[in-house]
Amino acid sequence: MSRYLVTGAAGFIASRVSQFLMDAGHTVVGVDNLNDAYDVRMKDYRLQRLQKQELFNFVKMDISDKDAALALVDKGPYDGVINLAARAGVRQSVENPWVYVNTNVNGTLNMLEVAVRTGTKKFILASTSSIYGSNPPIPTPETASSDYPLQPYSATKKGAEALCHSYHYLHNLDVTIFRYFTVYGPAARPDMVMFRFCQWIAEGREVRVNGDGTQSRGFTYLDDIARGTILGLKPVGYEVINLGGHQVITINDLIHKVEDLVGKKANVIYQDRHPADVMENSANVDKARSMLGWEPQVSLEEGIPNLVNWYLSERSWVSQILTP
Numbered sequence: 001m002s003r004y005l006v007t008g009a010a011g012f013i014a015s016r017v018s019q020f021l022m023d024a025g026h027t028v029v030g031v032d033n034l035n036d037a038y039d040v041r042m043k044d045y046r047l048q049r050l051q052k053q054e055l056f057n058f059v060k061m062d063i064s065d066k067d068a069a070l071a072l073v074d075k076g077p078y079d080g081v082i083n084l085a086a087r088a089g090v091r092q093s094v095e096n097p098w099v100y101v102n103t104n105v106n107g108t109l110n111m112l113e114v115a116v117r118t119g120t121k122k123f124i125l126a127s128t129s130s131i132y133g134s135n136p137p138i139p140t141p142e143t144a145s146s147d148y149p150l151q152p153y154s155a156t157k158k159g160a161e162a163l164c165h166s167y168h169y170l171h172n173l174d175v176t177i178f179r180y181f182t183v184y185g186p187a188a189r190p191d192m193v194m195f196r197f198c199q200w201i202a203e204g205r206e207v208r209v210n211g212d213g214t215q216s217r218g219f220t221y222l223d224d225i226a227r228g229t230i231l232g233l234k235p236v237g238y239e240v241i242n243l244g245g246h247q248v249i250t251i252n253d254l255i256h257k258v259e260d261l262v263g264k265k266a267n268v269i270y271q272d273r274h275p276a277d278v279m280e281n282s283a284n285v286d287k288a289r290s291m292l293g294w295e296p297q298v299s300l301e302e303g304i305p306n307l308v309n310w311y312l313s314e315r316s317w318v319s320q321i322l323t324p
């Protein structure tokens with residue numbers, strides 16, 4: 001069985017990736033600094049579930065701290081480093097770009113060093129669809145331009161991707177970069193639209209929508225993303241691969257679906273659209289299909305009820321979670 005270093009392990013995606021790795025019998029060294037980018041109770045919830053399992057070893061640390069990061073060398077060797085820790089989110093990066101550069105660029109550099117210094121052959125980086133800017137071809141292939149990031153978040157991911165390429169070139173590190181499109185599922189990030197809509201509708205709060213709600217998103221279910229990420233552990237050389245859902249839905253239709261499932265009418269307040277928001281996003285996943293044999297399996301018809309039912313079953317505490 002193998003041993004993987006997973007950063008951001010208390011996070012939405014990395015906690016699921018860690019779970020899937022352990023389900024397959026692998027050991028996970030999970031790293032997270034449990035920062036307060038969003039309500040930390042959500043991170044504690046995910047982490048507690050992982051920490052109940054013997055195959056999980058948690059290290060609380062900041063990946064942007066070089067000395068702390070390099071201490072992970074002594075905890076090696078690893079069969080792969082899966083670097084999913086990041087400051088995520090487009091809008092917050094406009095307000096505090098420094099923390100994004102520290103985590104997403106310096107942190108990735110530190111994890112690349114850990115990989116090289118432990119003789120690790122495989123590195124996975126989480127990147128983002130927002131790297132494609134405001135007007136990419138739809139559905140967006142990996143060949144679409146990512147040369148002109150529109151906010152610091154995308155710019156830091158672009159920098160992280162470039163660092164990965166240099167380590168691949170210099171050290172022959174095998175790298176898979178995943179550009180995830182919008183992800184949703186149980187224990188979702190509270191700053192993202194799916195969680196907010198569930199909470200706001202279920203609790204009778206105002207449902208704030210940026211723009212008129214006609215913008216659409218290709219949502220991808222968490223388990224599909226976690227499965228795809230693990231498929232990316234196979235040797236590929238250096239590849240950038242989209243992982244995204246095959247189904248697109250407008251924000252207004254999403255509200256209607258959640259209303260039906262929760263059994264309450266939403267009190268929708270339409271606000272000005274933020275310039276950092278794109279009108280449409282949807283992934284071309286031909287490359288993931290052909291290189292990894294990956295196919296999204298969970299439809300919105302199945303995935304949205306999974307999230308809403310999770311919310312309702314955990315309502316006693318998730319109703320309190322702060323949604324920025």
Ligand SMILES: NC(=O)c1ccc[n+]([C@@H]2O[C@H](COP(=O)([O-])OP(=O)(O)OC[C@H]3O[C@@H](n4cnc5c(N)ncnc54)[C@H](O)[C@@H]3O)[C@@H](O)[C@H]2O)c1
Pocket residue numbers: 007008009010011012013014031032033034035037043061062063064083084085086087088089103107126127128129179180181182183184189
């Ligand atoms: N969720 C999405 O829709 C989405 C879309 C595109 C890309 N991504 C990328 O996928 C990855 C995972 O995203 P997520 O949605 O699970 O986010 P998340 O915020 O839930 O998870 C990230 C985790 O990393 C940890 N972290 C942040 N900075 C750290 C640091 N300096 N040191 C150690 N740990 C740190 C956080 O505490 C958090 O638990 C990120 O790289 C993100 O940019 C996510």
